[in-house]
Structures are given as C-alpha cells and as structure tokens.
Amino acid sequence: MTATTGRPSRRGRPGHDRADVIRVGVQLFNEQGYDATSVADLTARLGVTKSALYHHVDSKEQILQIALNEALGGLEDALQAALGHPTADARLTAIVDGAVRVLTERLPQVTLLLRLRGNSDIELAALERRRRFDHTVTGLVREAQAEGLVRADLDAGVATRLIFGMINSVVEWYRPDGPVDPELLGAEIRTVALDGLRPRA
Amino acid sequence: MTATTGRPSRRGRPGHDRADVIRVGVQLFNEQGYDATSVADLTARLGVTKSALYHHVDSKEQILQIALNEALGGLEDALQAALGHPTADARLTAIVDGAVRVLTERLPQVTLLLRLRGNSDIELAALERRRRFDHTVTGLVREAQAEGLVRADLDAGVATRLIFGMINSVVEWYRPDGPVDPELLGAEIRTVALDGLRPRA
The missing domain is CATH 1.10.10.60 (Homeodomain-like)
Structure with missing residues (x-):
C-alpha cells in the first residue's frame, strides 16, 4: 500500500x-x-x-496472545449478542448456539485456550477472562432457574460447567471437513443440554 | 521387610x-x-x-505409562462392571456413574490421559485403548436407543461424545477437597445427560 x-x-x-x-x-x-x-x-x-x-x-508470546484474543473475543461477542435477547430462554439458547459456532469456526484458537495451564501472565490473564465469561453465563443459568426454565435443584455453577463440558468437548473430536454439520451440532448440544437424551413422553 | x-x-x-x-x-x-x-x-x-x-x-516414560494404566484400567474396569448389568438402562447408568467415580478418585491420572496429544508410542497406545472404550460405550448408547431409552434421532457416537464431554469436564474444575460430593456429582451428570436441564412436566 x-x-x-x-x-x-x-x-x-x-x-x-x-x-x-x-x-x-x-x-x-x-x-x-x-x-x-x-x-x-x-x-x-x-x-x-x-x-x-x-x-x-515480536515473540512466541505474541502469537499466543493473538490466538487467545481471537478465542476469547469470539466467546465474549457471542455472550454480548446473547445478552441482547429479550427472554432468559432466548439468552440461554443464544449463548449455547453462539459458543458452539465460535468453537467450530475458531477451533485451533479455542483448543489452545482450553488447554492453558496458567504458566505465564498471558495465560493467567486469559484464564481470568474465561472465568468472567463463565461467571456471566452462570448468571444466565441462574436467571433461567428463577423463571422455571432450568431445574432449580442443580447448582447453577455445576450446571454451567456441565453445559460447557459438552460444548468444549467439541474441540476434541469436531473436524471442519468431517460429516458433522456445525449448525446442527449447536442444535443437538442445546437439545441434549436442555431436554436430555431420553425421549420426552 | x-x-x-x-x-x-x-x-x-x-x-x-x-x-x-x-x-x-x-x-x-x-x-x-x-x-x-x-x-x-x-x-x-x-x-x-x-x-x-x-x-x-526406569524412565520418565515409565511414569507416564503407569499413570495412564491407572486411568485406563479404572475406566475399563468400570465398563466391565457396567456390562454385567441386566438391562440397557442399568448398563448406561452404571457406566456414567462408574466413569465419574474413576475421574474423581484418579483425578491426576485421568487429567493426564485427557490431555494426551499422541506424541509417542505410549501415548498412541493409550489413545487407542481410549478409542476402544469409547467404541464400547457407543454400543451401549446404541442399544439404549434401540430400546427407546435414548432419543433415536441423535447419532450414537455424537451422543456418547457429549455425555463424556460432560463427564470429562469434571477434571477441569472438580477438587477432592471442594464442596461437591463425588457421589452426588455422578447422579447429577446422569440426570442432566438423560433428562436435561429443563424440569420435566
């Protein structure tokens, strides 16, 4: 230029x-x-x-920092978009779908994020951003519990961790060139998380 | 002595x-x-x-090998015990509970197993044992689908990965000295996996 x-x-x-x-x-x-x-x-x-x-x-650290920003920025943007929905149900649906979309679209960067051990300041700062994200999502789950959309007998923090356990496991096996459609995957994870594996009567 | x-x-x-x-x-x-x-x-x-x-x-490799044997041996024993149950429902329940028990009891070894990258023969052999375990569990899920216990519209392999996504995420946050009871955790994961987060009508 x-x-x-x-x-x-x-x-x-x-x-x-x-x-x-x-x-x-x-x-x-x-x-x-x-x-x-x-x-x-x-x-x-x-x-x-x-x-x-x-x-x-500038450094190996800078590559790590840029990649973690891409992962965390994507998740934070998805959360902001979810928070804009008018009902607790829509907010919960939007964050599950949004997180799955970020994972499938930015698979290598999110894989890196999920494997961080916190061995440097960059890693610790990223883990702290991830904790803030989890904390806000836990708030969404708690809100859904208050409205009777999610069972109230589960701890909201444990429920959030189990939902994200499912979502995050996607980095272990999803391949962009594989047979699983990322849009369908989001819907399936949401269905399993909310309605479970058993057929509803 | x-x-x-x-x-x-x-x-x-x-x-x-x-x-x-x-x-x-x-x-x-x-x-x-x-x-x-x-x-x-x-x-x-x-x-x-x-x-x-x-x-x-004898070596660093031997420590890895012993730890992976403890993790995989525990999971394989839990699977064998689950296979001994008389119904598909009981088998599925038993493997979820059994896997959560192994994770909480052998947390460091299972954490190591789940973070393997396959950079050596020992790691590749462990990943192959883990694949055989997953394959057998997928068979249990497929069996439960055939009996109408699990929704048939989900791919059995994806369903198995999502269940184990929840179970395996436990290594990221469960602490033996923390407030979460490991027996209750198994029941909660089973409930979320099978019945979902929404209250049943």
Missing part, C-alpha cells in the same frame, strides 16, 4: 504472511504444548529464518 | 517411595505438559538425585 517503495504491505518472505505465522504457531502449540514449542520449532515448521519470523511477530 | 539386612523393601531415599515419584511426576506433567517436563524437573521437585530417581522408575 506504500506507493513510494512498491513493497507489499505484508512483512517478511513472500509466501508467508502474519496470519500464516499465527496459524502455524497455534498448530504447533496444540500439537506439542505451548511450553514445549521453541522459536526454532516455529521457524523449522514455517521454513523461514528467525529474522523472517520476527518480521511478522 | 528383609530381616537379613534391615533395609526397607522400598527402594531409594527414605521419605520417597515409588508411589511418591509417580504422584509427583503426574503432577508435573499436568502442570507443564509431559513433553516440557525433564528428568531434571522431576528430581528438582522431589529433591532427590537422578540416581535416586532411577531407583524407583
């Missing part, structure tokens, strides 16, 4: 842009674990030099 | 037996990731020399 030099706006070697570096970084973190992945692993997988890598990102 | 020498039968330094080495090893693997944990990390945490560590175990 800089007409004076004619250089492309993306930095670094041709064939790799910043998005590639982040995508490959997240892939490696998910394969080996973040702590076990070195900058040398990143350059080897990308087939670039260290200095080419540093054209795109 | 050997009267001739007076040495205790457990090997290595006093204050650490083999069970301690395995317990601390699993703890470190869960904190840092298996790949990122070195033998030096193990000896530092235990406060023993490398040679003292090798009194107890």
